[in-house]
Amino acid sequence: MTAQKLDGKATAAAIKDELRTRVAALRERGVVPGLGTLLVGDDPGSQWYVAGKHRDCAEVGIESIREDLPADATQEEIEAAVRRLNEDPACTGFIVQLPLPKGIDTNRVLELVDPAKDADGLHPTNLGRLVLRVGDEIDSPLPCTPRGIIELVERHGVSLKGKEVVVLGRGVTVGRPIGLLLTRRAVNATVTLTHTGTQDLAGLVKRADVVVAAAGVKGLVTADMVKPGAVLVDVGVSRETDPETGKSRVVGDIHPDALEVAGWYSPNPGGVGPMTRAMLLANVVETAERLSAK
Numbered sequence: 666m667t668a669q670k671l672d673g674k675a676t677a678a679a680i681k682d683e684l685r686t687r688v689a690a691l692r693e694r695g696v697v698p699g700l701g702t703l704l705v706g707d708d709p710g711s712q713w714y715v716a717g718k719h720r721d722c723a724e725v726g727i728e729s730i731r732e733d734l735p736a737d738a739t740q741e742e743i744e745a746a747v748r749r750l751n752e753d754p755a756c757t758g759f760i761v762q763l764p765l766p767k768g769i770d771t772n773r774v775l776e777l778v779d780p781a782k783d784a785d786g787l788h789p790t791n792l793g794r795l796v797l798r799v800g801d802e803i804d805s806p807l808p809c810t811p812r813g814i815i816e817l818v819e820r821h822g823v824s825l826k827g828k829e830v831v832v833l834g835r836g837v838t839v840g841r842p843i844g845l846l847l848t849r850r851a852v853n854a855t856v857t858l859t860h861t862g863t864q865d866l867a868g869l870v871k872r873a874d875v876v877v878a879a880a881g882v883k884g885l886v887t888a889d890m891v892k893p894g895a896v897l898v899d900v901g902v903s904r905e906t907d908p909e910t911g912k913s914r915v916v917g918d919i920h921p922d923a924l925e926v927a928g929w930y931s932p933n934p935g936g937v938g939p940m941t942r943a944m945l946l947a948n949v950v951e952t953a954e955r956l957s958a959k
């Protein structure tokens with residue numbers, strides 16, 4: 666068997682088309698959604714991601730607001746930038762690009778974000794709402810990568826209802842919040858969260874209908890660990906030098922051999938990354954729609 670592709674690029678493009686129409690409708694009513702970004706330092710990866718977010722905004726008609734600070738910005742300067750974005754009426758929602766430089770108290774910065782403007786859906790108040798509201802409509806922003814994974818799978822006609830999902834990695838942007846989304850009544854999957862202290866990882870992965878690999882360990886999930894027909898979602902990001910071009914490239918947590926056993930797989934790059942970006946735009950548009958309906 667060769668797995669079918671969960672095409673993140675094409676799915677994100679379709680979502681952006683839908684969002685463009687919704688943004689046009691908002692603008693007709695005089696509502697202009699705006700996404701803010703706070704970038705600290707000159708990490709090339711982070712700069713690339715932030716530039717991509719502003720390109721996405723331009724594509725769908727969302728205004729962009731940028732706060733860029735140098736790598737030696739102090740905690741106070743970063744917190745002042747968060748306050749400016751909280752108070753800026755043109756900013757519907759914003760993100761603090763992670764990671765922040767060493768020595769900065771990231772949690773303190775993130776907790777300063779107005780939960781109503783938390784475009785990443787990672788503020789404790791918004792995560793707390795996810796914990797509390799198992800069956801209701803959620804009227805606050807959802808974590809972008811977990812939401813993007815679910816959209817990616819379901820938009821390919823694969824139901825997660827009743828499925829056994831094994832998540833690798835307990836990071837704050839994917840591993841920890843994805844269980845909150847997958848176990849909501851609307852999705853109804855059963856989730857096992859694994860981490861570096863997990864015993865018999867291979868045994869757990871072998872019984873999974875869906876594997877979400879977000880450990881950041883190149884090729885961690887090998888063919889012998891995968892149940893035939895399983896859905897493999899690769900979120901891992903490791904970097905290596907391409908021996909042919911000499912350029913840096915992204916490699917995922919799923920070993921290429923595993924695709925011979927799986928039913929579906931999300932490529933990396935080209936899978937979850939573009940979906941994360943699309944979900945960020947969706948959070949901003951939904952916030953603008955909610956505010957304009959009040």
Ligand SMILES: Nc1nc2c(c(=O)[nH]1)N[C@@H](CN(C=O)c1ccc(C(=O)N[C@@H](CCC(=O)O)C(=O)O)cc1)CN2
Binds near residue numbers: 763785936937
């Ligand atoms: N505040 C946040 N910071 C970070 C997040 C986040 O969700 N919120 N996630 C990552 C970085 N990130 C978005 O910020 C992000 C990473 C990757 C992609 C993406 O589209 N990747 C491409 C491949 C890119 C490459 O080749 O390097 C892909 O997967 O196709 C989008 C967003 C950490 N920080």
